[in-house]
Amino acid sequence: MSLDWIYYAISWILLRWHALWDAIGVPDGRVLGTNWAWVLSIFFLVVTLRVILFPVFVKQIKSQRAMQALQPKVKALQEKHKGDRETLQKEMMELYKVEKANPLMGCLPMVLQIPVFLGLFHVLRHLQPDLPERLKTIYGWSLEQFTSASGAHLFNAPISAKFGSTDAELAVLGADGTTVKILAGVLVLVMMGTTFLTSRQMILKTGWAEDPQQKMIQRLMLYGIPFSLLISGSLFPIGVVIYWVTNNLFTLGQQQWVLRKFPPPPMAGNKSTSATRAANATSSDLKNPVQPGRTGGLFGRKSAAPEPVTPVVDTKALAPKPGAKPVNPKKGARPANKPKG
DSSP: OOOHHHHHHHHHHHHHHHHHHHHTTOOSSOBTTBOHHHHHHHHHHHHHHHHHTHHHHHHHHHHHHHHHHTHHHHHHHHHHTTTOHHHHHHHHHHHHHHHTOOTTGGGHHHHHHHHHHHHHHHHHHHOOTTSOHHHHTGGGOOHHHHHHHHTOEETTEETTOBTTOOHHHHHHHTOOHHHHHHHHHHHHHHHHHHHHHHHHHHHHHHOOOSSHHHHHHHHIIIIIHHHHHHHHGGGSBHHHHHHHHHHHHHHHHHHHHHHHHSOOOOOOSOHHHHHHHHHTOOHHHHHSOOOTTOBOOTTOOBOOOOOOOOOOOOHHHHSOOTTOOOOOSSTTOOOOOOOOO
16 A cells, blocks of 8 residues: 555645744754754644644543543452453443443544654655655655755754664764764663653543553553664654654643643542541641542642541450559449349
């Protein structure tokens, strides 16, 4: 299947944004070693796509809430069909169908962005100054636009260069290998960190899934994907890494806004956790109770409705000390008359 339509679409969006920045006077030349018109075009490529995908993102949140609400029923099915995996899977699929919940919806926004990522990856790798002229004008580019984009830099590193660029590739781009490796390395680390934070923010806001398969997917997104970027990130052009980091930052802000506006429901059925929190409550916790319905900051700390704290009774303090006289609990009661001998 040809992916040319993706390359044309990505190129069209980039060129439209570049034309806008050029029209309003953003310099096409380097300022602080950066061609800001092209860097801003990549940034607003992210904005364009996230605005288009916002309805899908809302559906993702709703699906995750629906899955969260079904966790007690899922746990009951797991207990009922323990050891019978085939029946368990059948019952769970029936449950999802009846409740209109889709466990795959949580990954849909990421899946939809994969073609965009691949398209941008191809377009930026295509920006090589030594290409034949007939190849420079494909995907809707003019020769002037191609020449301008192929020479675009971020802090003196070409946006089409990558951490793993060979000496021959760097020579074609006229780039300094040390500058490229330092900038690309820092951006890859930022990409890993922001990828981890986006997954951590969502998981801590909505809670870990009870379903083992869903929990495995959550762990893969939280730890597996950021770790894989340590290796694969060296193959990404700097422009692609800029796209990824910008996308992560946009996701963090978007998730924070949605989760503040529509806070997740409090997780029910965890009495042991509630009892432990009540027993370990400090005086500062009691003086500053958490307000219900509010969510926390970037790292996913959230608050639920304050639970009544039962005072812990110290039975040792109430027990009589050795050698002490017994105390009659009924004060003022007259002693019983002894029977006459």
